[in-house]
Amino acid sequence: MSDKPAGQRRDLKALLAQEAGKLPQPERRAFLANGLTLAGGAMLGSATSAAAANLPPEVPPWTRSVGRGVVTVPYGMPSRYEQDIVRRTVPWLTASAISSISFTPLHRLKGIITPNGLVFERYHGGVPEIDPAEHRLMVHGLVDRPLIFTMDDLMRFPSVSVIRFIECPANGGMEWRGAQMEALQFTHGMLSCCEWTGVPLATLLQEVGVSAEAKWLLAEGADGSGMSRSIPLEKALDDSIVVYAQNGEMLRPEQGYPLRLLNPGWEGNTSVKWLRRLELGDAAWYHREETSKYTDLMPDGRARKFSWVQETNSVITFPCPENGLKQAGKYEIEGLAWSGRGRIKRVDVSVDGGVSWRSARVKGLILPKALTRFGLEWDWDGGPALLQSRAVDETGYVQPTLAQLREARGVESIYHKNAIHTWRVAEGGGVTNVQIE
Amino acid sequence: MCRLSRTFVGLCALLAGSACTPEPAQPPVSVASGSGAGTMAVAAPPETAPSATRIGSTARNIGTLDDIEELSVAIAAERRPSGYFGYGDPATPEQIAGWDIDVRPDGKGLPPGSGTAEQGEALYEEKCSTCHGVFGEGEGRWPKLAGDEPLTGERPEKTVGNYWPYASTLWDYVHRAMPFYEPQSLSDDEVYSVVAYVLYLNELIEYDFELNQSNLAAVEMPNRDGFFVDPRPDVVNAVCMEDCKNPDDIRITWDSTELGVTPTQHFQDDVADAAAPAAVASATLDDAVGQRVYDQACKTCHGPGLAGAPVVGDAPAWAARRDQGLDVLVRHAVEGFQGEAGYMPAKGGQVQLGDDEVAAAVSYMLQNSGAAD
Numbered sequence: 001m002s003d004k005p006a007g008q009r010r011d012l013k014a015l016l017a018q019e020a021g022k023l024p025q026p027e028r029r030a031f032l033a034n035g036l037t038l039a040g041g042a043m044l045g046s047a048t049s050a051a052a053a054n055l056p057p058e059v060p061p062w063t064r065s066v067g068r069g070v071v072t073v074p075y076g077m078p079s080r081y082e083q084d085i086v087r088r089t090v091p092w093l094t095a096s097a098i099s100s101i102s103f104t105p106l107h108r109l110k111g112i113i114t115p116n117g118l119v120f121e122r123y124h125g126g127v128p129e130i131d132p133a134e135h136r137l138m139v140h141g142l143v144d145r146p147l148i149f150t151m152d153d154l155m156r157f158p159s160v161s162v163i164r165f166i167e168c169p170a171n172g173g174m175e176w177r178g179a180q181m182e183a184l185q186f187t188h189g190m191l192s193c194c195e196w197t198g199v200p201l202a203t204l205l206q207e208v209g210v211s212a213e214a215k216w217l218l219a220e221g222a223d224g225s226g227m228s229r230s231i232p233l234e235k236a237l238d239d240s241i242v243v244y245a246q247n248g249e250m251l252r253p254e255q256g257y258p259l260r261l262l263n264p265g266w267e268g269n270t271s272v273k274w275l276r277r278l279e280l281g282d283a284a285w286y287h288r289e290e291t292s293k294y295t296d297l298m299p300d301g302r303a304r305k306f307s308w309v310q311e312t313n314s315v316i317t318f319p320c321p322e323n324g325l326k327q328a329g330k331y332e333i334e335g336l337a338w339s340g341r342g343r344i345k346r347v348d349v350s351v352d353g354g355v356s357w358r359s360a361r362v363k364g365l366i367l368p369k370a371l372t373r374f375g376l377e378w379d380w381d382g383g384p385a386l387l388q389s390r391a392v393d394e395t396g397y398v399q400p401t402l403a404q405l406r407e408a409r410g411v412e413s414i415y416h417k418n419a420i421h422t423w424r425v426a427e428g429g430g431v432t433n434v435q436i437e
Numbered sequence: 438m439c440r441l442s443r444t445f446v447g448l449c450a451l452l453a454g455s456a457c458t459p460e461p462a463q464p465p466v467s468v469a470s471g472s473g474a475g476t477m478a479v480a481a482p483p484e485t486a487p488s489a490t491r492i493g494s495t496a497r498n499i500g501t502l503d504d505i506e507e508l509s510v511a512i513a514a515e516r517r518p519s520g521y522f523g524y525g526d527p528a529t530p531e532q533i534a535g536w537d538i539d540v541r542p543d544g545k546g547l548p549p550g551s552g553t554a555e556q557g558e559a560l561y562e563e564k565c566s567t568c569h570g571v572f573g574e575g576e577g578r579w580p581k582l583a584g585d586e587p588l589t590g591e592r593p594e595k596t597v598g599n600y601w602p603y604a605s606t607l608w609d610y611v612h613r614a615m616p617f618y619e620p621q622s623l624s625d626d627e628v629y630s631v632v633a634y635v636l637y638l639n640e641l642i643e644y645d646f647e648l649n650q651s652n653l654a655a656v657e658m659p660n661r662d663g664f665f666v667d668p669r670p671d672v673v674n675a676v677c678m679e680d681c682k683n684p685d686d687i688r689i690t691w692d693s694t695e696l697g698v699t700p701t702q703h704f705q706d707d708v709a710d711a712a713a714p715a716a717v718a719s720a721t722l723d724d725a726v727g728q729r730v731y732d733q734a735c736k737t738c739h740g741p742g743l744a745g746a747p748v749v750g751d752a753p754a755w756a757a758r759r760d761q762g763l764d765v766l767v768r769h770a771v772e773g774f775q776g777e778a779g780y781m782p783a784k785g786g787q788v789q790l791g792d793d794e795v796a797a798a799v800s801y802m803l804q805n806s807g808a809a810d
Contacts, residue, residue, distance in 0.1 A: 090699050095568070095578035096737045098787070099617075107704075125620060129789055140533050147525035148532060156524055178691035182699045209519030218539055224620045226613035228539060277536055285541050286603050288610040292595065295664060301588035303600075307667035322704040348676065353687045357678045386687070390674075398674040408671045412593065416669070424689065433693040437686075 084108075087118060090186055093174070098126040099225070101168065103189025106315070106336065107322040112163070112364060112371040114192035116247050121254045122168055122190070124289075125224030128274055132250075132258035135222070137204075137242070141280035144209030151258050155244060157199040157207075162241065162264070163370045165193040165338050167310050169267035169294060169415040176411040179435045184320035187421065187433055191338075193371035196262050198243035201236045204278070214280040218287075219261050222276035229270045230284040231263065235308075239264050242275065265340030265369035266308040267415070269294055299410035310340035312399045313418035314347055314374075314391035325429030328382030333360070334375045339393035344372040346392045351378060353386030353422065353436055354401075360389070368394075385425040386436060402435060538621075540609040544654030547608065551649035552630025554637030560627055561634045563780070564616040567743050573597075573638040576743060583638035585659070598639030602664055604656040608632050618786025629653075727801025730794045734785035739802060745779020747806075755808035763803075767796045 054060035078085065087102040094100040102121040104114055121127075132151045140146035168190035174181060181187040205217075210233070217236050221227035231240065241262045244251060251257040256273030263270045269289055284290070284306075296304040314337035319325050333351075337344045343366050348357040360376040374389070391399045402419035424434045540546035562571060570576050573583030573596070584596040593599075597607055612628045614620050623631065633648040641656065642648065648656070693699070731739070731749075738746035747754035758766055769776075771792050773783035784790045803809045 084703055088700060088703065092578070092698070096617075097733055098737075125614065125617075126787065138528050138533065138536055140528050140537070144519050146528035146533060148528045149525040153524040157522060179693040180691075180696045180698055182693045182697070182701050183704065186699050203517075206517050206519060207522055207524070220539070224614070226538070226620065228609075228613070279537065279539065281541070283541060283543070285539055285609075286606055287539070288606055288614075291602055291606050291664070292597075292600060292610075296667070297588060297593070297595070299589065301593075302663050302665060303588075304667045304669075305664040307669065309667075309669065311669060321701075346676075348678070352684060353682075355680065355682055355684045355687070357681065390676075392676060397670055398676055400672040400674040404672040404674060424692070434689045435691040437688055437690050 085118070087121060088185055088189075090181075099124050101170070101190060103185045104192050105185050106189055106191065106317050107184045107320050109317075112193050112336070112367075112373055113247060114194055114371075116194070116249065116252050116255070119166075119192040119194065119246075119252070119255055120168065120190050122268065123223070123225075123254075124227055127253050128223045129253060130222060130258060130274060135258050135276070137259060137275060138277045139204060139208045139280075140277075141218075142211040142214035142282065143205075143280050144211065147208050149204075151244065154199055154242065154259065157203055159197055160200055160241060161195055161197040161245075163193065163195045163365070163367050164262065164264040165191060165310075165369060165371050166262070166268045166271055167191045167313075167338070167340075169269065169307070169310065172417040172419075172421075173414045175435070176406070176413070176417055179433045181433055183322050183433075184315065184317060185322065188315045190268070191336075191371075193338075194246040195248070196241060196243045197245035197248075198241045198259075198262070201240035201242055201261070201278075202238075204242060205233075205236060205280075210280055213282050216281050216284050218277070218279040218281060218285050219270070219272040219275060220277040220279070221256075221272045222274040227269075227272050227274075227289065228285065228287045229272055230287065230290055231261075231270060232284075233280075235263060235266070263308070265310060265342075267294060267310060270308060294415060296409065296413035296415050298413065304413070307416060310338070311416065311418045312339040312341070312344070312391050312393040312397050313337070314344075314389040314399055315421050316349070316387050316389050316423055319387070319425060319429075319431045320423055321431050321433055324431045325380055325425060327429075328380050331378050331380055332375045333378045333387065334373065335360070335389050337362075337372045337374055337389070337391035338370065339391070339395075339397070340369055341397065342368045342394040344374075344391055345394045345396075347372075347374040348390045348392075349374075349376045350388045350390070351385045354388055354420070357390065380425070382427065382429075384427055386434075387423045387425060388420050390420050403437065538609075538613055540605045540612070542603040542605045542654065544605060544650070547605070547650045547653060548625045549650050550625035550629050551647050552626050552628070552633050553647050554630075554634040554642065554644045557627075557630030557632070557634030557637075560623075561631055564619075564623075565631065567738070567779075568617060573635065577741060582635050585639065588660075588663070596639065597635055598641060598659065600660050600663070602658055602661050604632070604636065604641075604653050604658055607635060608653060611635075618782045724797075724801060724804075726794060727797035727799075727804075730790060730798035731801050734787045734790060734795075735798050735802065738785070745776070746781070747778075749802050749805050750807075752807040755803055755806035759803055759808045763799070766803075767792075767799050770795050770799050 052058070085105050085108045087104060089097070089100060089102040100121075100123065104118050104120045109115075109118070135151055137149045137154060138146070139149070171190035172187060175187065215233055217231045217233060219229050219231055241264075243256070243260050243262045244258060246252065246255060251260060256275065259275045260273040261271050261275050290305065294307070296307050298304065314335055316333055316335040317323075318334040319331070325331065333349055335347070335349075337347045344362060347360045347362060349360045350357045358376060360374040363373045363375055366372050389399075399418060399420055402417075405417060405419050422434050422436050424432050426432070537546070568576055568579035569582045570579075573581065575581030575594075581594050582597050584594060585598050586593060586596075588595070588599060601607060608628060611631055612621070612623065612625075615631075616622065629648050632653075633642060633646065636642045636648070636656065637644055637646075641658070736749075737743065739749050742748040742751075747758060749755075769781055771784060774781040784795050800809070
């Protein structure tokens with residue numbers, strides 16, 4: 001609840017009611033709902049209106065007045081007209097919001113960086129609220145000198161900043177049998193990409209001195225799920241980072257504040273949040289999240305373990321179910337591609353369900369294990385189309401078809417579905433999620 | 438950076454491109470070795486031709502931005518002797534003992550203690566059955582624990598009995614993360630007892646078998662050999678560009694809109710928002726808070742009626758509770774309460790909630806059960 005004194009809260013209620021009273025009934029509802037989230041920010045007196053009175057040649061009121069001053073909103077928020085750009089969930093996916101997932105609104109994001117407030121959430125025991133002054137990272141086990149680090153200690157080490165994606169391996173996992181997610185946000189939104197800043201795990205491991213017999217490392221969270229994963233030492237020494245900042249500011253609580261692990265290119269679950277402990281050992285721990293979960297069941301009843309890498313994937317973000325087409329004409333098909341093994345090398349796009357393909361333009365930064373944006377100009381004739389994208393990474397791996405994945409793995413493996421995705425464009429421009437053969 | 442005085446640097450940034458004169462371009466990369474200060478400054482666009490840059494005693498070619506990024510990681514992680522920085526405090530054996538809770542398949546990490554299924558039965562029914570079912574069958578979407586159905590059928594349900602490879606995993610997980618709303622609240626003997634009961638539900642040990650530190654690792658789980666190391670990449674697709682398939686053969690096998698099971702009202706104007714309660718128009722701030730907290734903390738049990746929780750909408754059940762007095766009801770919700778019907782964890786297990794938030798949620802549930810004053 002608001003931390004304002006009760007009197008101030010009542011004033012705000014009165015103000016909301018008063019302002020709402022000026023509005024027609026339907027707008028009043030929206031205003032009250034919005035007002036709740038705006039509480040503490042500037043209250044604007046008039047309702048949303050596309051009235052022609054503000055269009056040329058008329059001069060709108062915001063040009064004939066002045067706006068709010070500095071630090072009216074000390075921590076800036078998006079425009080009130082962008083309030084529908086939020087994380088969303090599909091309630092029936094999980095038993096409780098405390099152990100659940102929300103999805104990034106990929107359909108409304110630009111470039112490759114996910115804003116901190118929109119990074120998808122995945123909790124197994126809710127978000128702990130941790131005072132960084134009381135947070136510690138313990139590194140022990142098969143080491144020369146077991147150490148405990150404060151946040152100040154950790155932030156004193158030489159730091160690195162890298163742009164890397166984090167993806168839940170269950171992204172798209174609801175569609176092994178068929179298409180059932182009606183929006184891009186739900187088909188691919190367990191995916192985000194940030195600039196992460198922290199200490200290379202290798203630096204910390206050097207500092208404690210890893211024993212020769214150590215082969216694995218257990219990473220453990222300080223949250224109520226005590227999240228724990230076994231990480232092979234090879235990965236830890238390669239590119240793992242103990243992260244304390246994202247996109248220039250300290251980690252968000254949802255992303256592990258004050259400290260998390262980042263295993264670039266690997267399934268998100270291994271990037272343990274609220275990191276409190278690293279133990280070096282000579283064997284894997286086989287904990288719940290690497291046996292009961294995050295293993296991939298095959299048709300013969302056996303299951304793949306240690307399936308860490310997020311293989312090459314891509315999806316078209318415009319058009320998509322949330323962003324349909326309007327009239328025939330020129331458009332830029334846009335999308336995102338990513339690979340847990342390195343850089344994206346090329347992306348091809350088909351508008352006829354995979355009969356023919358054209359190479360898209362890969363735009364902006366092309367970073368290893370990062371979201372990479374692509375675009376292709378398209379002259380839409382107003383008729384039906386089947387849009388697909390197919391990414392290739394620098395190892396030469398080509399994003400597979402769903403039929404190929406099903407052939408190899410059946411439909412019960414939940415995780416690591418990175419198949420070519422199909423959007424159907426209907427006559428009229430509506431876009432739906434379909435699967436084709 | 439601006440050539441103006443420090444005071445004006447911020448303003449200068451605001452006015453970028455107008456009054457400020459940029460300093461001469463920096464070399465593409467400058468690294469302050471070992472200082473932990475700013476590690477790199479990039480002035481050259483990615484298209485710039487590779488240029489040699491001296492870092493410490495090593496000259497390296499740097500081409501694109503991503504090369505620079507990788508190089509910066511490599512430099513920060515350069516080989517240094519143990520204890521080089523000298524940061525951090527030694528972790529004492531007592532400190533380690535308090536946090537080192539992990540258990541491995543070979544039994545390493547198991548503490549002394551013991552328990553039988555017989556001893557665990559009542560505890561399981563009190564603390565676990567609400568979500569996992571009295572027989573381990575799983576309530577709603579909560580995990581099913583017991584069952585030996587084959588993993589080769591259609592939509593097989595994974596259980597401890599048919600899937601988990603090691604009993605140690607069960608001990609470790611129950612100890613670190615269960616009960617869901619009160620993790621790390623069980624004693625070691627209680628963990629042994631509950632684990633024994635779950636193994637018993639799966640017919641893997643006898644009711645009176647005493648599970649302990651020395652024999653748990655020897656419990657043979659049926660699916661012990663059911664896992665193999667990820668062989669990916671396991672499929673090979675080709676980069677075909679023309680005539681890749683016959684257009685006449687293409688057919689749509691699935692259309693997500695036919696099921697209609699995901700939220701769409703945020704982008705489809707003509708779809709009624711079924712989830713929006715009709716009462717929004719008269720909503721007050723407290724109602725909104727109440728509903729938010731209810732959704733977040735209470736609905737899990739008070740929606741379906743788990744753990745003896747009164748179901749929202751069940752007027753008689755709520756009227757009886759309201760008659761105790763709202764303050765009593767709120768106190769029970771805030772502090773936790775063991776009633777005849779069931780167990781209410783303090784704040785629904787979400788200790789971060791304020792007392793007034795819990796009160797708003799109680800009020801919300803009363804109102805929606807026809808039991809408000």
